Amino acid sequence: MKCALSLIGAAVAAFLGTSAQAETLSIATVNNGDMIRMQKLADHFTKAHPDITLNWVTLEENVLRQRVTTDIATKGGQYDILTIGTYEVPIWSKQNWLMPLDKLGANYDADDLLPSIRNGLTSDGKLYAAPFYGESSMVMYRKDLFEKAGLTMPEAPTWAFIGDAARKLTDKEQEVYGICLRGKAGWGENMAFLSAMANSFGARWFDMSWKPQFNTDPWKKTLTTYLGLMKDAGPRGASSNGFNENLALFQTGKCAMWIDATVAASFVSNPAQSKVADKVGYALAPDNGLGKRSNWLWAWNLAIPASSKKADAAQSFIAWATSKEYIDLVAKEEGWSNVPPGTRSSLYANPEYRKAAPFADLTLKSIQAADPLHPTVQEVPYTGVQFVAIPEFQGIGTAVGQAFSAALAGQMTADQALQSAQALATREMTKAGYIK
């Protein structure tokens, strides 16, 4: 009897001991294919780390942004690992809201991270977030329609070529539109595209004394080119189109060209989803001969809030999820075409990946061409290619996006939209103390 009781006691003690040591990590993440795949494969991590359990909170990106911002700003402590974008990392690290990632392990090989992505996540020489997947933007086009029209897409097209080709390829009666571009208002929607496009026209958001620049010629050229192109060769109701709407149009054969995130290449080339999977070609985002292309740079990254009490466990998870070994694991379990792209140089040197992803070279070139520190032709006081990494940008960017979207819907002219953008950006920047 005594012996049985001792055994039970020992078992309970062992159980309690294990429970006391076990750590549960709360991970807030976005709903996209790569992140969902990571959740499926997370068993490999927990098997290797039996003392760590994982709790996932998956949310749509805008809801996630609101949730994690509220939590980190109030030190709510609901999450141990956050999925955040390249916009948040420099702002939050400056506020000391993030923990530097200095325990990723000797095998992590941080030097293998693509420099343009790594630079956006580094502050004072310290890495504050580890990139899970990265993307730029590029042109996706219908090879069959180009061939039929006698056109050849260069690897590095200009805006003049894109404009001519789009107008030639448009057949509104057959519901085939020359070009599909974002029109839905939002700092991460139409303004991501238009800010990157403006860079190639030599425009910038602010001059060195933070004065908005919408009253300058490069912005006028950007907006009139965009509006003219969409009027002549864009789909109906384009002012409501974001990534998903354009993806649906392209996949169903209604767009001859689409300029958007490189991650779209894996969707449009997937025969299970796309009617035009075997007819898609890829090219770099257009330029205007000024030395800057109109492609953006974005990465979803894993970071640890400064308030987390489980920093060591969180760092070991981040080291696993953003490692070369994780990429190999995805390749083994789900195939090379499903590995998270855009973060590591070694992936682009891998012949198996290059064979599975015909858009790999262009993705790499696009990412390398984007420089968050020098996004446009002229000097700027900010970092970020398709955004300005200041807290006020979300509000200003969305308000400017609404004016430009209204111009696309025909509710105001390009000049009126630019005047409105200039007035509201000046007002907000003055209120925030940037303009003295």
Next chain:
Amino acid sequence: MARAATNRRKLGLTLLAWSIGIVIFFPILWTALTSFKTEAEAVASPPSFLAFHWTLENYTEVQQRSDYFLHFMNSVIVSLGSTLAGLLVAVPAAWSMAFVPGRRTRDVLMWMLSTKMLPPVGVLIPIYLLFRDTGLLDTRVGLVIVLTLINLPIIVWMLFTYFREIPGEILEAARMDGAGLKAEILYVLLPMAVPGIASTLLLNVILAWNEAFWTLNLSASQAAPLTAFIASYSSPEGLFYAKLSAASTMAVAPILVLGWFSQKQLVRGLTFGAVK
């Protein structure tokens, strides 16, 4: 002749009612149909209504990816809990306003209603901080408290409206027969107001079930109800409409069934006192 005209009128009204019903129900029907399509068929243009390859793969994937039962139970507990807690406070409040009104009763009622006009995001940070300091973040109790407070004005207003229709003389007679306040409310007032209370309860359960702002912001993984379950399937980068539709169908199905079985009670309560 007159009978034929009446029949035509009846037929016309029936057709009109069905048309309106179909228009209102169509988005739900479309969501349910989309949940049985493949992702490619979900965005096909022109869309197919019924002639598509029916599949259950979206439901299978949603089941594999999420703990539906946990979210469902959270929704049940939070919506029923907040409704019952709300009724406990609202019944005495509505009784006093309906039968013992003071000079400021109408002002108090208007003030209560005005709290519904404040955009919730305006008080998000103070409430978040309160929840953080009291350990209520990501707890069912926390969500019950916040949803009770949010829906209380509506419960009080609805009950006040129903109670006002009950003649005060009946309560007076009960008092003359020696009934105390508790007996007056429990054995006289409440049985007479059952249709009103039932419809208030049902409406509040529906409102709490569908509440997304607070439930999304104050919960994470443990207390997250079905609103968070749906939000986890929405994505601005990638066409996952079929999976999102499957998740939405699973989230609205319980409340739809509840509404269907209690529609008579709901309509009776909502039109209580409308026709004299």
